[in-house]
Amino acid sequence: MTGFAMPAPTRILSVKPIALPAPGRGEDLQVKVSAPVTGHGLPIIVFSHGFGSSMDAYAPLADFWAAHGFVVVQPTHLDSKTTSLAKDDPRAPRLWRFRVEDAKRILDQLDVLEAAVPGLAGRPDRSRIATAGHSFGGQTAGVLLGLRVSDPETGQAEDLSDPRIKAGVLLATAGSGGADLTPFAAENLPWLRNPSFATMTTPALVVAGDRDRSPLTLRGPDWMTDPYFLSPGPKSLLTLFGAEHFLGGISGHQVTETTDEHPERVALIQHLSWAYLRHALGIEDSSWRAARKTLDAQAEALGRIESK
Template structure:
């Protein structure tokens, strides 16, 4: 083999290896870390109608771990998104999931008002950060690895809106619909919004997302339809289009419904959408790695999606 042919062969082999590595890293496959789970860690909090209960998933590692606070959807189980949150933890992210006042709780004896739910959903996100030492007082190995400089607001459905508000979005008060409120918590560095709601009278309008200045990923699916409130899937994309430019991403997953066939929120009558969930996992992980660590492989993955627009489970992908 001549020197020139050897060089060409070597470059070809290097490209194949690089491509395979890049494909594996962002294919929705669980990471190498073992995951520790803590269910129903509960503390009493002043001026909250119920004690604050959380689920924690954390990688068993000693190096710093970014922290994701995940807000569930309306009437969802606190552990209804475990498939996704455990995946994040297997890749090095610690996840804390608070149970909101509208979350499923069999022992709950009274329902709460819309105003109470909205107020405490937002408060819960900051409360977890405020009380994290108490919540993890018996879990020092988890507390000690959390990187407080890399905190992510994430959520699904109503929880996606909560994550956006923590990152700067402004919504109408549920106590006074004439008043817009901000619950911006500058400790959050980035946002993952899975199927956020569109415009809602006296709640969310076209100006709500314009004040989001931190990186944000918005996702939805071509079957993400909830009549009569969300009659078309593209309603879930408006916050991406309304938000200002600057590390904003939109991923529309081909075939995905609002609950990924029961893999998000709670069980449904539909078949579990494992392939669609793998696509969501891959995109969210790449987004996190890129926006928090400027990971070059993650950047290449996202740029390639933006270039292709469609394919590999994606109906549409945009960035601005």
């Protein structure tokens, strides 16, 4: 992103896998932690991967955030291809719920995670915790921010938000359910049927591509903007021009799933998400203001930002 001032990246250290005991889950929760090798008062990001992915993906985001002062914690959820969960596994209808519980388990066991990473203990700032996620992971992050999902087994829509989480970044995240869903999504992804964004009150940056045509919805790319338009403020929306579901390649460098590889777009997401989280977590506002001003001034901008 030309003209956007960034501090120099620092060296990072990543440790994986760190196993957290998870009674009732069926297997331990495997976690990766990345952090800068220097610095104190480090804010924390719990990042939730997309359906089928794992803690090993999304290096363009995780490594960037860690190199610029964040502790990034990446769980491998049960829907990951690495777990080989059978389609008829009794846990399948609750995959969305296990994901939320994974994030909460991470927050409950930060002492364990800090101790597992050499030199990290005592350096994170536990008063500044954010969540982020892509696709299915965006819904997971949204639930932690206040989004309510109707449990397909009980029909109840509980408040599973976590007060320890102060901000979020939702990347290419599903919108409303009901008549907006394709028959396949309604039948096979029950956690998408009736979400409510009305209670998603925690500050968040929603990122959507204007060419992200999902096979899960009968609508167009605007479906991915629902987490912004259907939730109360404070929220910001970054609409990326020409971006498809992987937003230029956020899940990895030169990965085959990326249909719209665009390094400059990924760099924009890196910079703006970093600046937004520093703003939303109360670290400083100047970077977010400068980033918005720079984007607005570009003659051929890669996207636009709006806020409420």
